[in-house]
Amino acid sequence: MMSRSRIAAIDVGNDSVKALFGKADYELNIPNVIARDRADRPVIGIEELNEKDPVDGIHIRVHSPALQDNNAIYRVGNLATKSDNAMELDPGSSKSEEDQSLVMLFATLALDAVRDQNANQFKKNNNVVDASYILGTGLPLREVKEGKDVGFRSQLLGSVHQVEFLVTPKYQGQKVNIKFDEVKVYPEGFAAFINLVMDNDGNIINRDLIDKQILIQDIGGLSTDIAVIRNRNVDDDRAQGFNLGVSESLEAIREEIRTKHGVELDTRRDVVDIITKKNDRNHIMVKGSRTSVHDITDRILLDLAKKEYRHLRNVWQKNSQTEICYFVGGGAMVLKEYIKTLNNNLDGYNIDFFEDEKESIWMMANAYYKLISDFDRKNNKAAAQDPKEKKAAVK
Template identity: 30%
Template sequence: MKIAGIDLGNDSIKVVHDGSREPVIVPNIVTPGYERHILQEEDSPLKALDVTVYSPSLTHNNRRWFVGLLASELEDNIELEDMDNKALSDQSLVVALTALAFTGITHSSYQTSSFSQTDELEYVIGTGLPVRTYTRFREQFEQRLVGEHEVMFMSTPQLRGRKVKIRIRKAVISIEGAAALFNLATQENLQIQNEEIYNGVIGVCEIGALTTDLPVIRRMNIDNHFSYGEQMGLAGYLDLIIREVEDQFGYTFPSRAKLSQRIKQQNYVIQRIGEGQSSIKPIVDTYFSRAAQRIVDLIKKRWKKCPDIQCFYVIGGGAAALKPYLIDAAGPIKLRFVQDSELQNVYGYLKVAKNRVNQSLTTDTAQ
């Protein structure tokens, strides 16, 4: 049985397996699939995830989907919006199952005897929900994940015709941001590596695409009174940038994922019709500065309400994108940032799942 952490981010789904530090990241974008006219096959399966998915939790089954990078290039792609709830989202489940199937059969420790047979994978997974939806939707989310699902790869290079049956035996649901802190506080063997975090009162600001979560953690326990979540993230500001770029320069980004990729690479120059070029950095600076100021205001408010907080860690994909803007907006207030900010949750989910499995084994042995 495999143990995996899976972060159902509104911008991307991230999966990491026990024994591996290399996560697979799939943009949380889909578009209805069809027979592709392939002039040259892609050099990586991740660039052409073309699947048919069955799950008892889906509203519509056995539909064909282009997923991730393939969908991000198409104009009719679907990205999650503010009103979407990842605990109930069919789109997030389709992308998550595709990512689990892909990582399961391409993971270095996986062996298969025949490409003609159905590959069968069993999982215990760790995952999470935002603060505001955790209490109400945790059980429903768990029920949607646990069970038997099936993914069939269609035109995906190297995986064409592979059918993968996924059995999720257990799903351990954490709160976004809290799992990330657990990862920072512990070693790979789950022993304590940072006493300050593990035994302290720590504030977390986890900036996602559609939500910003501000859990307060006391000795690795969630503070029910002061933990808070805001229904805002980076996606709204990316949408504003896309619209402003289109209005000013007539250049259209087909998806937020394409714009995010440019920003991560610090490639702000766009090609205009003809031979002209323009920089979109002034537009990015304007909207990211506004986003950073709003988030710093949220952090100040939490800190004022709970003065016991010793320090604030800012994590998530939004933290990586906004770091210089957040530092500028925070002024004399020191905020803590970490490397691989967008991966802290998924590493934390894996550790939480491993911890739960270890506890079950200890209980079984004692009995």
């Protein structure tokens, strides 16, 4: 059986990881939360192990020279959310230098590699899967500007990384050795632009957009990035990042619903559903009565929308020849109506949103997918013409 490398496009967002694999035949979305743990986490019942989705019970040991804390054990994603020692990234941290980013990255890859569907793709001996990937991922512009992408990439390329599934449904006892044939680290803002102008086969779409000066304001969970695109490239010196995101506001709404109505919502995602659902938006059930929480959501989200709008205005003023600003990220979904209303009443900039949450939230992952697939296609083409070149290119 031949062992080939598989394409992986992974956006390690502060709020959640989004990943696309292979011919986009598999995707994962995992909350970016980890918690240190012991090897023998108590399991409630054997059913939990058999019936639960592995993705909801990720419990792993991670071995990699790239980690500061090598061989540590973690709960990851939904399982970690419930821990009292859950770690989420804080806004000031560097993605390229945190173990958390790497743990999330390796866990995501291992969850793809270990699947039965990949039995033909990767070699497996005694519960050890040998997986190799061609990875496309990204870092915030700020970190790329500081040159941190170089070290990040060579750490990944330089060694084999191992994920061992401990008390994880379905995969307990399996190990995955991850090695990379190639790693591409793209600046996040540039990636968003690529997604706008390139299709999955590497063709240019949106020809009218390609030579315009545009802004892309990405409102994430913990951060907002505004990229300036000129001459088909991100203008590093003009791009700006802010430690402002929607997570805090969603948390504030949840807290206020709890104190005011005595209703405990489980997750931020529940809050998102209440604000964005088509029917009965901004209403919850309180003791069986339909109750409006519009006052709470309006005040908190309008406040955040104003802050986001101020950033837009600042960046637009410094880049006066901008033709359009696109809002992307989960935050854009939540704040869309508020930002539109502010804009109508204030400056009237040419701004646009994406209707589809898949397009808005998966923007980065889609872009990495297009870029890494394009790279792979060209690489294979070169190899077909000259077999020696392939070896060189893969190195």
